Amino acid sequence: MITSYPKSKIKILLLENINPGAVGIFKQHGYEQITYVKSSLSEDELIEKIRDVHILAIRSKTQVTAKVLDAAKKLLGIGCFCIGTDQVDTLAAMRKGIAVFNAPYSNTRSVAELVMGAAIMLIRGIPEKNKLTHEGVWMKDAKESHELRGKTMGIIGYGNIGSQVSVLAESFGMKVIYFDTQKKLPLGNASVALSLNELLQNADIVTIHTPADVTTQHMINKAAFAHFKKGAILINYARGEVVDMDALKTALKKGGLSGAAIDVYPEEPAKNGDKFVCPLQNIPNVLLTPHIGGSIEEAQVNIGLDVSNKLVQFAETGITSGSLSIPELSLPVQARTHRILHVHKNVPGVLSEINSILSDNGINILGQYLKTNAEIGYVVLDISHEASKEALDLLKHVKETIKVRLLY
Secondary structure, X not given: OOOOOOHHHXXXXXXXXXXXXXXXXXXXXXXXXXXXXXXXXOHHXXXXXXXXXXXXXXXXXXXXXXXXXXHOOOOOEEEEOOOOOOOEOHHHHHHOOOEEEOOOOOOHHHHHHHHHHHHHHHHXXXXXXXXXXXXXXXXXXXXXXXXXXXXXXXXXOOOHHHHHHHHHHHHOOOEEEEXXXXXXXXXXXXXXXXXXXXXXXXXXXXXXXXXOOXXXXXXXXXXXXXXXXXXXXXXXXOOHHHEOHHHHHHHHHOOOEEXXXXXXXXXXXXXXXXXXXXXXXXXXXXXXXXXXXXOOHHHHHHHHHHHHHHHHHHHHHOOOOOEOOOOOOOOOOOOOEEEEEEEEEOOOOXXXXXXXXXXXOOOOEEEEXXXXXXXXXXXXXXEEHHHHHHHHHHHOOOOOEEEEEEOO
């Protein structure tokens, strides 16, 4: 695809040791100015780096704030090479017409498998037995060691990962109950809990798979731990802010819980090798891992291919399928046309003005696609070759325009 802006001039910045497969995708499509950084960047560092960048690729550490986006004068798209987009101010990106993509499905299996592995380790008391054996202490004992079969798995958040855990748990012979604020159809023989407390009171193992927002901040707190079944196990591979870590420590110390597995934390080191401190360190039957739920080779390859292809597709055709900031449009490429992308504030009359200004100047629209959300509208116009530059100049003067560009 030959774009109006030469690919040789498009600058791509990849941070946080993103899988090299992503670099390969960009190079295959003819992009040359690719900067690859293994670490995350602070806000000030990113502001300095991003000024002339067109495409930014990050994982979970780099925070793309409104201040960063204000400095990103040429930015077209952001790729989050992970499941979530909490690290990006998506509203600010939306208002600037910047497309944000992620990979919501690429590592769901990876996390779900680790949940089941942690459940087996904890219900058998393996962390403590492993520690003692390494220390030369022989402790062969069946006390408080159980199998998963027949136990109840309680899943908080029945989305992509939660539903995968549901299927795997049933294959182990477990009963599955789940709670979600949205109505979700159960898979297999899973049943819905009518409240969070009902789930906590009946589950032997509780696993969390919710986003981090104001509704889930410290959702599992001192009051919630009072409802847990005696001797239950808690697994949090979702977001660190969801669990009150001090309250969890108290529940483990007092024996209300028999174990916990934590992979995410309210505060995490910026890079490998940095010091890490957590209230749960050195507590028996607790598994602590460094945010590796989706960090396996297969998942990172899949994520790299998924997000980089979305970014290339957007850069070259204007397709926004999977975007969390620009309304989703999937559209065919028309022969013998030039394509113009127009992002504007979603107020009445903009589409009418676009059509009128082109019509008044004798410019025929050969294809037009519109999608809106609460904040912005996204219009894709296919115009004849001869009139495209004139159309671009006219569309720049449409009221409420946020961003307009000639794609090819």
